[in-house]
Amino acid sequence: MHQGNQTSISEFLLLGLSNKPEQQKLLFVLFLGMYLVTVVGNGLIILAIGLDSYLHTPMYLFLANLSFADISSISTSVPKMLMNIQTKSQSISYESCITQMYFSVVFVVIDNFLLGVMAYNRFAAICHPLNYTTIMEPRLCILLTVIPWVLSNLVALTHTLLLLRLVFCDSNALPHFFCDLSPLLKLSFSDTMINELVLFVLGLSVITFPFALILFSYVCIVRAVLRLSSTEGMWKAFSTCGSHLTVVLLFYGTIVGVYFFPSSTDPDNRDKIGAVLFTVVTPMMNPFIYSLRNKDMKGVLAKFIHSKKWFCL
Known part of the structure; x- marks a missing residue:
């Protein structure tokens, strides 16, 4: 990394979500609870899909990848934040900060791509049910799983x-609870025009292409469902998309609410709110959305929890 030529600092200070000492214990308990709920919830989904052959389908393959990405996303930022609160230390080394930034970008981007892939899977299942197994062949499923991970790492590597x-000199205090890209750019003494341009172009592409795929898929799904003569068939078709559509609305609703309609708060607080929603709240909500709205998942989870496998674990 040629750190000696690029920067005169060896560490950053993560100022966290609040500088008030009396709020630290509350933040520790709150984020520890959310972290445990996220890891356990998504972990159960991965275990259930892996151990039950009935769920070895493309839809659940993509869901397992989404759950793994959610666990990884929250694990990138929250454990370090909890450790800093517990030890009353705000420091993070230069290398650790860059690494944390890299993986935080990877897992937010992978969530976005996987939502697009899952929408395409729903499109194939509802609009082409007779040819679904032919369309979603194992080779394509593997490709649709690998490509998002490759693209996400390329985006993160570019940043x-x-x-x-x-160059980072003198000031090393980040007004954030982890090393996010935007606060790091603001802290640098160098000209960040290229970085900001690349951030805008890649960010717009990462959001636009999956969202366009999602929009196309659901337009086709709605048109196909409305052609059904049976009301029961229409309801069943829509209900199979309910979980995914809820996660899509939560993910893109966060983007719109935080970045397109900012409140009167300053940009630093806005970045913190967006980061908490993307890296903590959304990963925590996904298991509840998919397990509570999915009969197959609820049945498998209930059977798994009451089985001997759960007690052995």
């Missing part, structure tokens, strides 16, 4: 390489 060329 990381551009960040490593920046």
Whole structure:
């Protein structure tokens, strides 16, 4: 990384969500609870899908990947935040900060791509039910799983390489609870125009292409469902999309609410709110949405929890 030539600081200070000492215990308990709920909830989904052959379908393959990404996303930021609160230390090394930034980008981007892939899977299942197994063949499923991970790492690598060329001097205090890309750019003494341009272009592409795929898929799904003569058939078709559509609305609703309709708060607080929603709240909500709205998942989870496998674990 040529740190000696690029920066005169060896660590950053994470100022966290609040500088009031009396709020630290509350933040520790709150985020520890959300972290445990997220890990256990998504972990159960991964275990249930892995152990029950009935769920070895493309839809649940993508869901398992989403759950793994959610566990990884919250694990990138929250454990370090909890450790800093517990030890009353705000420091994070330069290398650890860059690494944390890299993986935080990877897992937010992968969530976005996987939502697009899952929408396409719903489109194939509802609009082409007779050809579904032919369309979603194992080779395509593997491809649709691998490509989002590759693209996400390429996006993160691009931001990381551009960040490593920046100079950080004197001020090393990040007004955030983890090393997010935007606060790091604001802290640099270098010209960040290229970084901000790449951030805008890649960010717009990462949001636009999956959202366009989701929009196309659901327009086709609605048109196909409305052609059904049976009301029961229409309701069943729509209900199979309920979980995914709820997660999509939560994910993109957060983007719109935080970044397109900002409140009167300053940009630093807005970035913190967005980061908490993306890296903590959304990963925590996904298991509840998919398990509570999915009969198959509820049945498998109930059977798994009451089985001997659960007690052995």
